[in-house]
Amino acid sequence: MSLAAEAFVSQIAAAEPWPESATLYQPLKEDQILLSDSASSLAVQTFLRMCGLPIQVTCRPNAEYMSPSGKVPFIHVGNQVVSELGPIVQFAKAKGNSLSDGLDDVQRAEMKAYMELVNNMLLTAELYIQWCDDSTASEISRPRYSSPYAWPLNHVLSYQKQWEVRKKMNAIGWAGKNLEQVYEDVSQCCQALSQRLGTQPYFFNKQPTELDALVFGHLFTILTTQLASDDLAEKVKAFSNLLSFCHRIEQTYFKEHDRESSGSSRHSKGSLP
């Protein structure tokens, strides 16, 4: 999102309170959504729950194309449409809901750096495994991605998507990597996160921030999603403090919430190992 668009969104957003009818759109949960989109969607849902903003989750086969940026998830609030975590955080802030207000400038810069790390490492690794690992691509990603479409459009669209992601991998220099190197990158990323987290409940001690939402979204999805092999989940499981971090956020923001308000917005998922 451009700076001008961002400014525009935050100006308009400030005028109205958060409506009850706010909706988050994502691809079909059972048949279509892929690891990376599922992780991003969970991160946004977690962030909104941490802010205490109600959201209904709606699955649409064309969610990706409905999104103004072409990426899922996106939220429809009032007559505003905002996609991806970064702009959604800005949008919520404009409406007076922020998790990072208590941080000083140094901490905020640090948070941004870690968020970039997660996006550059974990998200890219997820995309790499989905589309560049041939067995995962042919057994899971392509069939799931194209499930809403009729023959022969299903093949056209899934190969087009694969080609796009591979082009992106080429551009950022990941095309030459093999699966082992990608797992190694994931491990290093988790190592860094684990060290930063230490024994604190959240990354910046007592208060959750958008970084916590993002890390939880990715790690929890990696841990609970069945892939062609368990190697990726195993890399994360090596870090016990990250595991308990995921467990804690799930307990606090999903299990309890669901118990309190046998909610309209339920995120059903597997539980942690």
Next chain:
Amino acid sequence: MGTVHARSMDPLPMQGPELGVQADDMDLGEPDREEKQEVLENKDVVVQRVHIDGLGRTKEDILTYEIADVFRAKSLIDVMKKSHEARQKLLRMGIFRQVEVVIDTAEGADAVPNGLDVTFEVKEMRRMTGSYNTMVGNNEGSMVLGLKLPNVFGRAEKMTFQFSYGTKETSYGLSFFKPQPGHFERNFSLNLYKVTGQFPWSSVRETDKGISTEISFPIWRTNHTLKWEGVWRELGCLARTASFAVREESGHSLKSSLSHAMVIDTRNSSILPRKGALLKINQELAGYSGGDVTFLKEDFEIQLNKTLFWDSVLSTSLWGGMLLPLGDKPSSIADRFYLGGPTSVRGFSMYSIGPQSEGDYLGGEAYWAGGVHLYTPLPFRPGRGGFGDLFRTHFFLNAGNLCNLNYGEGPRAHLSKLAECIRWSYGAGIVLRLGNIARLELNYCIPMGVQSGDRICDGVQFGAGIRFL
């Protein structure tokens, strides 16, 4: 190219010259020219040979069908008439730039005194012709390159390729056309295309990539077209501010449809006709041949024209259509009907009638529109017999309605729904005919029956198009 071959064609066996030759004509052989001069006008003549000069890659067999009638001529007048018809037929095939007819007395060893030779001197089209245009419109400029290969395989097949490169969108189309030899109206065509359209009244951008095959054939006075079309459609929002109803329609769909069109056209001209009628019925069934879009669509168009006093023409027309979504999916914004604008219900903005969401018109599943026009020549008839004849003044009354139907309610409820909230308008203006394909209109319109949400164009409205209510 460039070399000109002369080929003689043997007459068809059925109409062989021998059949018409009388025995007593055979022994006329005086060398004196004076005596050979005869008045052939009322006499029986025999067309002995037909030559076609100037053939290069054209195959002879398709031409024999077109010129066969010339051999049936029995008098000189007949020969001239039939030759003229044959010339028209040859030109219609679109493979010759020029066709000239020369009728001469027969020469050669087997010539008979009342025998004639007809020679068609033709000039073939170039193997490939190209065109280059620039277009401006719809907030976009584009450059259109066209390539045409007339007569690719020598039997009037035509291959055309068009490529349009615009400031916003590129489109292309490749088509192959093949007529049945001897029956030019029966033809087959195959098209491959990619078209991108921007529809600001709906805030929609649509990209279609498709393939279609088509067979056209006449039955009695009607023309039929059977078509199969497979098209991959991608819908998107034109702007970030597009309404959510339009955003929900974004994405890919695959339509495979069979359609049938029937046309009866007895008008003397398709733009500004003076007499005759037009009936067009079109039906499309999507989904049963694949794809993920299923619907049945019917629409029709009727136009009647009658010349009244002082060269004025009264023209009435009626359009209507219905879209029935089959299966459980609702209809798509790309398939629904739109109404309004300077070419349909005048006085309203382009396609700005009926269901809408935040100013984006969503179209309707049923519509009708009718119009009555009185066309008269310009007052005081300036430029009569020339430029002035391209213009007409007209007075019009248009009406129409567009809505969505609840198909569970039955026909009575549908009719009452289509009859309530009728939009109508009246006014007058000037019409300019552009060739025989398009027309321009400048009208003063007064819209009536405006419903909330409709966008009107009160006063002067300018329109250009090829299809008019």
